[in-house]
Amino acid sequence: MTQLIVEADGGSRGNPGPAAFGALVRAAASGEVLAEIGETIGDTTNNVAEYRGLIAGLRLAHAIDPDATVEARLDSKLVVEQMSGRWKIKHAGLRPLALEAQRIFPPGQVTYTWVPRAKNAAADRLLNDALDGKPRAAPAAPEPPEPPAQLGSATAETQQLFVETAPPETFPVEPGPAEPAAEKPEQTGGLMAVWSSELGPPTTLVLVRHGQTPMTKARVFSGGGAVGPSLDDVGQQQAKRAAEFLAESDVLAATLSGTAESGAAAASPIVVASPMQRTRETAGVIAARLGVADIAVDEQWRECEFGAWEGLTLAEITERYPDELAAWFSTTTAAPPGGESLDDLFGRITGARDRTVARYTGRTVVVVTHSMPIRVLASSTLEAPPSSVLRLQPAPGSVTEIQLYDDGTSTLAGFNHRP
Incomplete structure (x- = not known):
């Protein structure tokens, strides 16, 4: 046959x-x-x-x-x-x-x-x-x-x-076609190569996803609508490994040693966290290792609001909210009942990014946040379609680095490094 x-x-x-x-x-x-x-x-x-x-x-x-x-x-x-x-x-x-x-x-x-x-x-x-x-x-x-x-x-x-x-917070979505490469020179002609000396020093965002919680382990949706939960024992160890990695990494070397290329005295490291318990605990471990006394808490860096899906597994959401879930997978304007659409999330997180860059221009900032905000910024940096956030998977305790320049150029210098 x-x-x-x-x-x-x-x-x-x-x-x-x-x-x-x-x-x-x-x-x-x-x-x-x-x-x-x-x-x-x-x-x-x-x-x-x-x-x-x-x-x-x-x-x-x-x-x-x-x-x-x-x-x-x-x-x-x-x-x-x-x-x-x-x-x-x-x-x-x-x-x-x-x-x-x-x-x-x-x-x-x-x-x-x-x-x-x-x-x-x-x-x-x-x-x-x-x-x-x-x-x-x-x-x-x-x-x-x-x-x-x-x-x-x-x-x-x-x-x-x-x-x-499936891994925690993995979404079963269908990959779409690749976007065509830009054909018109004017579409990219205004951007300098990222290694150009004319760009000046970037503002570097070091995005750390919080360590594991019981909800992460249970593979349930854990959004920005509730302060808890706290890190579990595994999450505490992940936070410590992330802190040690940052303390020894090149990205913070100038800040920590005072040997910045500009010759200026080193500034204190900056640590920003979302207001959720899991991110504040992770940030506390990192700040202690870096010698930072104060953590800047910014509620705009919180996780996506999942509304009625909070505390449910993807299987349970599929069973109870099939139409709403299908819409959420299919369009960036759809939101979970009582939750946030991807469009809303993109607006909030890119706004948080821009405010952080404006406040700490030219500095390196450690931002302890969540899975979806990190996906949003990685997707935005690569100029990928918004639906691409459902195909990115930063692990608990992982480190992602994004560099942003004054002319609007941005680069994804590292993604999902697991110390």
């Missing part, structure tokens, strides 16, 4: 926004590409585009050999879990697409495998080429067989709650 591999991807620029899919079929034995396609589909969401890519790939495979066994490889965890029957398809707009994909081959001939985005580069290239005005057409394929009476396993009531074993 013929064995085929389908690689499929879909995405939109804006989510929702201009969307496309890419798909190809390989011979399983040789890896040879037998057919490929990339098409635009108007304005829609990432999830719809992912399903459209799967449908296109399965149709290509069916045209090659309707009796083949097929392994469909996608970088969308959502589509893989739903089509495998482990997640219930709750979004009404996705059910017809799942049904359309399921009916292309008889039951049992298709299996679904999640792959990292890096291993789905060929399909990603096809969809981005299509969005850039270079679609790839496929040969005409015969109509798929008539649909079965019901969706079957893809609408099973039981979800496999794999999120319980």
Whole structure:
């Protein structure tokens, strides 16, 4: 029996926004590409585009050999879990697409495998080429067989709650297409190279995520709406390792030793913390090691407000608030009930960054904060789309370094270092 591999991807620029899919079929034995396609589909969401890519790939495979066994490889965890029957398809707009994909081959001939985005580069290239005005057409394929009476396993009531074993605060989101590189010189011509001496000294933000708490360990949402909890024993050790790392690191060497390149006397280290108990405890350990008497507490550096999701696991949120969670994953304007949208979070955290830089221009500032604020600043520094915050994962007690220059240039000098 013929064995085929389908690689499929879909995405939109804006989510929702201009969307496309890419798909190809390989011979399983040789890896040879037998057919490929990339098409635009108007304005829609990432999830719809992912399903459209799967449908296109399965149709290509069916045209090659309707009796083949097929392994469909996608970088969308959502589509893989739903089509495998482990997640219930709750979004009404996705059910017809799942049904359309399921009916292309008889039951049992298709299996679904999640792959990292890096291993789905060929399909990603096809969809981005299509969005850039270079679609790839496929040969005409015969109509798929008539649909079965019901969706079957893809609408099973039981979800496999794999999120319980994911790292703390990891979100199962679908990677979107890479943003195209800037083509117009004027878009980047005003920025100097970061190694240019004309830029002058940067203001350096050393972002430290607080150490582990019982809620971190339990993998529940722990936001900025409550002062607690405190660090647990593991979190205390993480705070001590972060403090020791900072005391011995080059980034604070000039401040601590008085050997700044400018020749000026060294200023005292600066430590800023969000008002949450876990960040203040972490900051206290760091300040003690650095010899800092006072910690500046800034409530704008608090964690994202999760509202009704506070204290719940991702699995529990998926069960109780499926529509709200889907919206939060799909658009930056949606917020948890009683919580903050990503747009609100971006505004608050970039404002906190700008105020900190204005107050401590040219200095190195240790900011003890939370997972989501660090994600926001890393994403903003890289000029990545806001949805990218759901694909970043700073660990408890980790250190991230961002340098900001007077002309607006910023660099991500280090991310998620784990002492």
